[in-house]
Amino acid sequence: MSTLSDRLAAARGEAGTARDKPAGTADLEPQADTAGGSARADETEHPATGQTSGPLSARAPAVGPDSRPASRRALVSQEADRIEELKASVHAELLKRLGPHLYDADMDQQELDQTVRNVLSEVLGSQDRPLSAADRSRVTLEITDDILGYGPIDPYLRDPEVSEVMVNGPDVWLEKNGRLMKADAHFTDEAHLRRTIDKIVSRIGRRVDESSPMVDARLPDGSRVNAIVPPLAVDGSALTIRKFSADPLTVQDLINFGSLTPQTADFLDACVRGRLNVIVSGGTGAGKTTTLNVLSSFIPTDERIVTIEDAAELQLKQDHVVRLESRPANIEGKGAVTIRDLVRNSLRMRPDRIVVGEVRDASALDMLQAMNTGHDGSICTLHSNGPRDALARMETMVLMAGMDLPIRAIREQVASAVDLIVHQTRFKDGTRRITHITEVERMEGDVITLQDIFVFDNTAGFDENGRVLGRLRSTGLRPKFIEKLAYANVSVDPMTFRTDQV
CATH class of the missing domain: 3.30.450.370 (Beta-Lactamase)
Known part of the structure; x- marks a missing residue:
């Protein structure tokens, strides 16, 4: 029988051998039998009871790396659903308590705001489900936005x-x-x-x-x-x-954005003061209404201005402005008042200027008639791809009036009425630039001749962020309507038309 010291020495030797083995090899070698019988390496003996337990994996299943985030996502989703359900119930209770007051156009907004907040506080306070301060604030803000x-x-x-x-x-x-x-x-x-x-x-x-x-x-x-x-x-x-800008853009803003140059701004100012008839053309979202607003700001304050729009957007600062807005038909299909009706009516209102937010139908004929019957200085917008297309669209809209006029007669009206086309483009980088300032000259045969005064020069290309680097430049041509401006006591600096002007 071996002594205690022999058994201790043997145990130390076995421990050293186990330390020297490569990791992962312990399960590949058979274990030696001991005096108490064979025991597998993956079984352990309880120190108090002497009972062996199964493998470690059977006793305590390992937690996978994705189980904890998945459970967290499930909890977040449940909480979000609970908040949405609470918002729906609170919203329904508010609608039940306040009823038609929420849509009463005559009710004072501050009174309505205070009423909604009081009822919201009561409804949230009566909920059985507890809410954290952050959730309560969030629910209050979202429901207030929804109701008010x-x-x-x-x-x-x-x-x-x-x-x-x-x-x-x-x-x-x-x-x-x-x-x-x-x-x-x-x-x-x-x-x-x-x-x-x-x-x-x-x-x-x-x-x-x-x-x-x-x-x-x-x-x-x-x-x-x-x-x-x-x-x-x-x-x-x-x-x-x-969105409607509470602080309308000024001509200086357009210069700062690169839509205009100081020279072209002065030129357009002279054209408006000189009572030229101007068409602002461009695509959807090109900034036509903004440019129309800026051009209208050049109108002298001692003139009577009548504005006609589908939805009132113009913000004129002059003292003598009459704003008209079209109206659709009612539920019986009656009572519609179109832009054309308003243009015809405006001629009886003693206007010095007629400003039409957008010409898109037969009102083009009445607008041309107004420009040709002593209402110089009128301004309007229309959709087109360029100055030449603007005239083609004008012809098409005049034909929509059903007057069966010959094309030549329509073109003669257009050439006589329109003096200047300001075309605007929205570029791929999101910037909006005036690309053409074009004079409408006269008829040559059956064609209206146009002359570009300023054209956008895009030879500079784009910068590293894809922004347009070009700018408006003069073509060097002097417009024929300079004499018309002189009759209105408006002069234009000849240096404006220098081709090297920067």
């Missing part, structure tokens, strides 16, 4: 950097700094979006439903709204809001 404002898009309507908000079904898209991006917001469902649309249009006496599925409206701040709902919108209602 326009739901998920309300923060973007307050953001001065966002110029347009587009809602396609539940998704929200933004135009920010001239570029489109998807917003981190969405509508809960179609009913949620329809409530927001109804709130916008009901406050100005418009409606949108299956019988009248399209509507043009505006927000109280002047932002232009277009909504179209099913069945015309196949994938859910679509809402487009072009």
